[in-house]
Amino acid sequence: MISPSFVQVAFGLAAPADAEAIVSLVESAYRGEPSRAGWTTEADLLDGQRTDREEVDALIGDASVALVVCRRRGELVGSVAVRVDDQRVAHVGMFAVRPSSQASGIGRALLAEAERVARERGALEAEMTVLEQRVELLEWYARRGYLPTGETEPFPYDNPRFGLPRRDDLRFLVLAKKLT
Numbered sequence: 001m002i003s004p005s006f007v008q009v010a011f012g013l014a015a016p017a018d019a020e021a022i023v024s025l026v027e028s029a030y031r032g033e034p035s036r037a038g039w040t041t042e043a044d045l046l047d048g049q050r051t052d053r054e055e056v057d058a059l060i061g062d063a064s065v066a067l068v069v070c071r072r073r074g075e076l077v078g079s080v081a082v083r084v085d086d087q088r089v090a091h092v093g094m095f096a097v098r099p100s101s102q103a104s105g106i107g108r109a110l111l112a113e114a115e116r117v118a119r120e121r122g123a124l125e126a127e128m129t130v131l132e133q134r135v136e137l138l139e140w141y142a143r144r145g146y147l148p149t150g151e152t153e154p155f156p157y158d159n160p161r162f163g164l165p166r167r168d169d170l171r172f173l174v175l176a177k178k179l180t
Contacts (some may be wrong), residue, residue, distance in 0.1 A: 009106060012112045014067035014079065021076045022069070025149060026051045027052070029096040039097030039118045045133055045170065046163035055161075059094070066117045070110045077101045078110040082118050088178070090118030092128040095138075105111055111144060119179050126179055129172035138173065146170040 001023040014022060028034045030050040035041035042050070059067045059081050069076035092114055097107045118126055128146065130138055138148075155170035156162045 002168070003167040006120060009070050009072045011070055013163055014060050014069045015042055016057070016060055018069055018076065019053055019060060021052055022056050022067070022079050022148060023053055024074055025079055025098055026094060026096040028099055035099060038097070038102035040097070041097070042100060042131070042134070042138060042163070045131060046168055048160055048164035050163060052161070053065055068110070068114055068117055068119065070106060070113070072101065072106070080110055080114045082114050082121070084118060084123045085119040089123055090115075090121070090123035091127040092118070092126050095128075108144070115179055124178070124180050125176055127174060127176045128166065131155070131174045131175055132171055132177045138175070148175070149174045149176050
């Protein structure tokens with residue numbers, strides 16, 4: 001599907017050949033010095049990895065997950081994972097836009113595409129988790145209808161696969177949005 005012309009991007013589902021590019025994209029959006037070129041960086045909160053090839057390969061191979069990719073002029077500039085559960089809730093995660101493409105409307109268009117895919121797969125609601133310290137990101141999601149549910153989830157401090165915390169007060173807020 002082609003998105004609105006203002007961002008001139010094309011959406012599709014990730015293929016196995018996209019895995020390494022998706023890992024690179026997600027890492028560049030959230031970790032290390034390259035992530036500071038955009039506004040979604042977690043570099044002040046976490047070191048280490050955000051994802052790895054094994055996780056992305058598993059998502060691509062999982063029929064219950066739509067790993068949506070966004071390309072501009074053939075270049076991968078965004079990705080998001082959507083999994084719809086038995087309660088018709090779409091779990092949205094690993095949302096990433098290349099730092100040099102942030103603040104261009106691509107994120108908004110990619111999130112709208114994730115919601116479209118979720119509705120197509122039967123979801124009535126979308127849910128996601130965001131680190132509570134990411135105030136500007138929480139505000140961005142709120143402007144798109146994602147509001148705190150009052151639920152929180154602990155940060156997995158004992159699992160370096162999720163990153164190496166730079167502080168001891170991390171936790172996730174659960175956000176939700178009705179899709180109907």
